[in-house]
Amino acid sequence: MTMVSRTRSMLEGLVKEGSFKWLNKKRGIFDEEIEEMEQSPSAGKNWLPELSPPANVVVRRCSKILDLSIHQLQDNFDAEASESLKHKSNYARNFLEYCCFMTLSRSIQVAGYLEDNKFRRLTFDMMVSWEFPSDDCGTYSNVDGDVTVGIEAFSRIAPAIPIVANVIVSGKIFEVLAASTTDRLHFSVYDKYLIRLERAIRKLQSQSESSLLSSLRSARREKILEVDGTVTTQPVLEHVGMSTWPGRLTLTDHALYFEALRVVSYDKAKVYDLANELQQVIRPELTGPWGTRLFDKAVFYKSISLSEPVVMEFPELKGHTRRDYWLAIIREVLFAHKFLLKYRISGLERDEVLLKAIFGILRVQALREMSLTTPLSIEPLLIFNVCDQLPGGDLILEKLANMLTLGDGDRKRTLKSGNGMYSTSALSLASELGFVFGTSSSTTSDTRLVVGEIAVGKMTPLEKAVKEARSSYENVVQAQATVDGVKVDGIDTNLAVMKELLSPVTEIWNWIILLLNWENPLKSTAFCLISTYIIYRGWIGYALAALLILFALFMILTRYIGQGTPVDQLKVVAPPPMNTMEQLLAVQNAVSQVEELIQDGNIALLKGRALLLSIFPQATEKFALALLALALVLALLPVRYIVLLTFLETSTRYSPVRRASTERWTRRFRDWWFSIPAAPVLLERVGDDKKRR
Structure with missing residues (x-):
């Protein structure tokens, strides 16, 4: 046969x-x-x-x-x-x-x-x-x-096409695509995603080939990633100080450009550089009329190259998804350049990093066009945003840098031309997508020297770092869920919870005060003798170590004895409910008490200033003599004896033998302290003069 x-x-x-x-x-x-x-x-x-x-x-x-x-x-x-x-x-x-x-x-x-x-x-x-x-x-x-x-198959094959997915964010992309299909991805959804991705690529190519900001972009061959503010119904507002201008906002892979709109044209573009180390700060911001903070729809930008911060507002009728999108993609470009500067990456590897950021933004644009059933969270889909948020994200970036900066010999051993043992790199797609980066991409014939992120039959160090970070992140999410579940409203209720939580500490403190006040002479004498012996023999470190060991043993025993049993809930007696006026009065009382504490602290500091400046000479002389005596004690006596004397003085202060003398010396010290005048203070109302002008 x-x-x-x-x-x-x-x-x-x-x-x-x-x-x-x-x-x-x-x-x-x-x-x-x-x-x-x-x-x-x-x-x-x-x-x-x-x-x-x-x-x-x-x-x-x-x-x-x-x-x-x-x-x-x-x-x-x-x-x-x-x-x-x-x-x-x-x-x-x-x-x-x-x-x-x-x-x-x-x-x-x-x-x-x-x-x-x-x-x-x-x-x-x-x-x-x-x-x-x-x-x-x-x-x-x-x-x-x-x-x-399923997610494993998608995360294994999709990152082999760098434009479709990336090892770091492939799991989140799958979750978005399969959100409405019980965590299984259908071809119809996947096909739609790739079609939208192709449209995003064509949009990027047409924008980058246009004459928009061409004179400013030509030196670094910058790619235009996003443009907003061209439609009059959706303007972008730039706030600088008290002035506000509508205009067009453009993001490239190196900078942010804003062109203020005049009658029929745009002003010369303002450049906000993202590629150099200028200590940039980019965060969400609140805006509103006349400087009020009402609407959460803006992005705050600050750098050492600007005399004052800039706020870009993205008005929309409902929500702040437009602002969130711009905030995420601006940060992605900034974080990518911070990564390049930190690890001193240049040449082909620099182009590879920028392409990773660009591809991430293209993927977000494609997903935004798909009319998904669930709200789209942008940050988890962008590589450098994710690494900034994930626990261990710095380790992911470290592995990525190591992968990019392999020596030429290591690269050739790792990735022979055409052997297929590694996935292809993002830079391999640059010419096919019409991207040119500086001089490195155009002069190098073998762009495959940059190693891909996936290896046949094994996990790369980058994949392992991502897996560990994701596992840690899940623990953080679970912990945060418990935190959100125990939050309560109201000052009085929170104080009641805190009081109950601190009850063990309060009991220990009350017990110590009881010993120091010698209300039970037998217990106080025993405490004083045992502590004195420990200090004299130099066993303080051992005593603290024994205390920590007791805590550890208690936790271990609780862990194994109580395994599988539900955790006892903390029972708190809720105070009577307070109406709005009562809550405002409680806040006012709390503020008044804090103000009194701050006043007392200022008075103590001003009296100390008066002692140093000899405003009250008699008190200054006594204080100087006390400092000299303390200096002699510190210089002549060993530290052990100083600690021993301090403990004996504190613990026997209210013993029957010393109680009368302690009360007498306390009264004398209080009289001396009250006799010290406070140093004078002059308040200059600079703000009032400005307001009057």
């Missing part, structure tokens, strides 16, 4: 035995190609028994694009891959990834590849086959021919 007939018999037997039962229900996305492979005279050459039917179909498509036979691809993989990648347990998936990375690297070198429906379908089918690379992986869901993919 020939090889062709044996393969055909094997395929027919699999169908009869039910291994392809999913084919008997309804026509799926791979059915036609599987039947074609089955009926082909070269069926044996087109089918690998290690792979599942979907994986065989995808590998066959890859072989056609690469102009290599399936067995040639397999031979190349076996020759280049390490032994761990060729282990039987993961061979099918690793070989499939190898074919996918090779094919995608070739496919994205063609201009307009996102417009090709076959390319979009192929990338989605790669994700489907990745979930079921071999027959022992089970069967995939196929309902009315509508196959879906």
Whole structure:
């Protein structure tokens, strides 16, 4: 029996035995190609028994694009891959990834590849086959021919196309796309996303090729990422001091430009640089008429190159999504340049970093155009915004910098031209998308020297750092949820909760005061003798260590004894409800008490100033003599004895033997303190003069 007939018999037997039962229900996305492979005279050459039917179909498509036979691809993989990648347990998936990375690297070198429906379908089918690379992986869901993919498959294949996703934010992109489909991504949504992404690319190209700000942008070949304020119904307002001007706001990959609108034209653009270290501060801001702070719809910008801060307002009838979008993309460009300056990245690697920021903004623009059912949060979709917020985000940036700054020898060993063991880099797409960065991209023929973010069959250090940061972030979110759940309203209620929480500390403090006041002479004597012995022997450090050990043991015992039992809730007796007027009076009383404390503190400082300036000579002389005596004690006595004397003086102050003398000396000190005058103060009302002028 020939090889062709044996393969055909094997395929027919699999169908009869039910291994392809999913084919008997309804026509799926791979059915036609599987039947074609089955009926082909070269069926044996087109089918690998290690792979599942979907994986065989995808590998066959890859072989056609690469102009290599399936067995040639397999031979190349076996020759280049390490032994761990060729282990039987993961061979099918690793070989499939190898074919996918090779094919995608070739496919994205063609201009307009996102417009090709076959390319979009192929990338989605790669994700489907990745979930079921071999027959022992089970069967995939196929309902009315509508196959879906999960987050792991998307996060593995999509970042191999740098414009579609990135390792750092791929999970969030998937969550946005699959929000309305029970955490499974349908091809229709994925296809729409890629179409919108292609539109965003064309918009970027047309804006960057336009004459808008061409004289200012030409030196650094800046790309225009976003323009706003051109529609009269949606202006952008620039606030500088008390002046306000409508105008056009433009963001490039290096700076922010604002052109004030005059009658029929725009003024010369003001440049707010984002590429240099100018200690920029960019944050949300409140605006309103006559300097009031009413509307949360603006972006605050400040740098050392400006004499006063600038506020860009984005008016809209409802919400502040427009402002949030601009705030996020401005920060993305700023954070990207801060990353470049921190790690001193230049050349090809600098272009790669800027492309990562640009691609992130393009992805956000595509998602904003999709009319999603859930509100779109911008920051989690942008690489450098995410790293600024995530716990351990600095470690992600460190791994990214290490990946970008590999030595030339390491790069060539890591990424041989065309071997497909790594995904392609963002810079590989620059020429196809019409991007030119400075001189590095145009003069270098081999842009593939920048290593991709995904490796066949293993997690790169960057992926590991992202995974750890995401895990830590989930813990932070859970902790924050508990914090939000226990917040209560009202000053009186919060004070009641605080009082209950501090009750153990209050009890300990009351117990210490009880000992120091010698209300129970036996306990106070024992406390004084034990503490004196500890201080004399120099065991203070050991005593503190023993106290910390007791706390640790208590927590450990509580952890294991109370494991699985619900945490006891803190019971707080809520005070009677207060109306608005009572709450205002309570606030006023609290402010008055704080004011009195500040006044007392100022008086003490002014009396100290009077002592230093000898305004009251008799008091100054006594104070100077006391300082000299204290200096002699500090200079002559060891620290241990100073601590011992201080403790004995404090702990025996109200003992029966010393109580009368303590009260007498306290009275004398109070009389002396009250006799010291405060240093004079002159208040100049500068603000009142300005207001009158």
